[in-house]
Amino acid sequence: MSNALEVKELNKSYPDFKLQDVSFTLPTGYIMGFVGQNGAGKTTTIRCILNMATRKGGEITIFGLDNIKDELAAKQELAVVFDEIFFVDTWRVKEVEKAIRGFYSQWDSGIYNSYLEKFDLSPTKKVKDLSRGMKMKLMLAVAMSHGAKLLILDEPTSGLDPVARDELLDILKDYVAGGEKSVFFSTHITSDLERAADYITLIDHGKIFYTGTKDGLLEHFLIIKGSKEELTDELRKKIIGLAATSSGFNGMIRVGDAKGLPASFSLEQPEIDEILVHISKGGISYE
Numbered sequence: 643m644s645n646a647l648e649v650k651e652l653n654k655s656y657p658d659f660k661l662q663d664v665s666f667t668l669p670t671g672y673i674m675g676f677v678g679q680n681g682a683g684k685t686t687t688i689r690c691i692l693n694m695a696t697r698k699g700g701e702i703t704i705f706g707l708d709n710i711k712d713e714l715a716a717k718q719e720l721a722v723v724f725d726e727i728f729f730v731d732t733w734r735v736k737e738v739e740k741a742i743r744g745f746y747s748q749w750d751s752g753i754y755n756s757y758l759e760k761f762d763l764s765p766t767k768k769v770k771d772l773s774r775g776m777k778m779k780l781m782l783a784v785a786m787s788h789g790a791k792l793l794i795l796d797e798p799t800s801g802l803d804p805v806a807r808d809e810l811l812d813i814l815k816d817y818v819a820g821g822e823k824s825v826f827f828s829t830h831i832t833s834d835l836e837r838a839a840d841y842i843t844l845i846d847h848g849k850i851f852y853t854g855t856k857d858g859l860l861e862h863f864l865i866i867k868g869s870k871e872e873l874t875d876e877l878r879k880k881i882i883g884l885a886a887t888s889s890g891f892n893g894m895i896r897v898g899d900a901k902g903l904p905a906s907f908s909l910e911q912p913e914i915d916e917i918l919v920h921i922s923k924g925g926i927s928y929e
């Protein structure tokens with residue numbers, strides 16, 4: 643089966659920002675979390691995937707379909723949720739279906755109504771009277787009711803309380819459970835990744851820092867601690883997010899770069915949020 647999403651060497655320039663050779667692959671049947679700081683390039687990447695922003699170079703395929711040449715066919719496979727609601731405020735939940743079903747050839751009313759029930763969304767409520775979490779659920783209900791095989795979400799969990807967040811992530815896990823559907827979602831929240839992501843792509847200043855399985859990410863880096871004397875210039879270049887302490891230094895290092903270091907260094911496997919914190923501190927050299 644072809645991959646749900648392949649992004650190869652995507653390049654895009656704004657006056658003050660560049661996506662540089664962004665590449666990653668989401669296999670069908672899995673959830674990928676797309677994570678990076680504010681301004682790292684997540685939304686820009688998503689806009690390029692959706693052909694809402696023009697790229698300078700590279701290739702993007704959705705289930706093997708080119709996102710520009712085969713745009714119409716590719717979009718049949720896609721559902722998108724941004725973090726702002728795009729339904730008219732005064733619509734009632736039941737009117738949302740009437741207003742938008744005509745846009746989708748594979749709209750399934752039964753599925754939509756079963757999601758409304760599952761999410762406890764009252765058909766008579768107006769869009770403007772829904773809470774933030776309920777609005778997100780309404781957008782998800784629509785996104786999951788028209789036969790799409792790839793769901794793309796830009797920060798679906800931002801602004802949700804922890805309970806609503808966990809609920810939403812469980813919905814996404816259920817959605818991919820059959821093995822034919824896939825989810826790509828951006829987030830700042832590391833616990834989202836721990837809870838729901840099979841794959842993680844980390845973006846920093848428009849470049850991919852890591853892409854692969856969640857377990858692979860944890861096995862890719864080590865937290866290193868040592869004394870001041872041990873911090874040679876050569877080692878300094880390899881350390882990500884270096885911090886000097888009164889007794890020595892600490893930072894993060896790629897597993898490959900830690901090979902052959904003397905046993906006097908302390909090396910430990912990091913948590914996902916430690917990895918993100920070290921990346922945000924900087925000092926990154928790309929391979």
Ligand SMILES: Nc1ncnc2c1ncn2[C@@H]1O[C@H](COP(=O)(O)OP(=O)(O)OP(=O)(O)O)[C@@H](O)[C@H]1O
Pocket residue numbers: 656657658659678679680681682683684685686687
């Ligand atoms: N239309 C545009 N014109 C010029 N610059 C833009 C445009 N859209 C985005 N940018 C710039 O591209 C950079 C990346 O923005 P992007 O929205 O992709 O970041 P992000 O990772 O989604 O951040 P956040 O976590 O805050 O949503 C930013 O510096 C932003 O100012």
Ligand SMILES: [Mg+2]
Pocket residue numbers: 684685686796
């Ligand atoms: Mg964004």
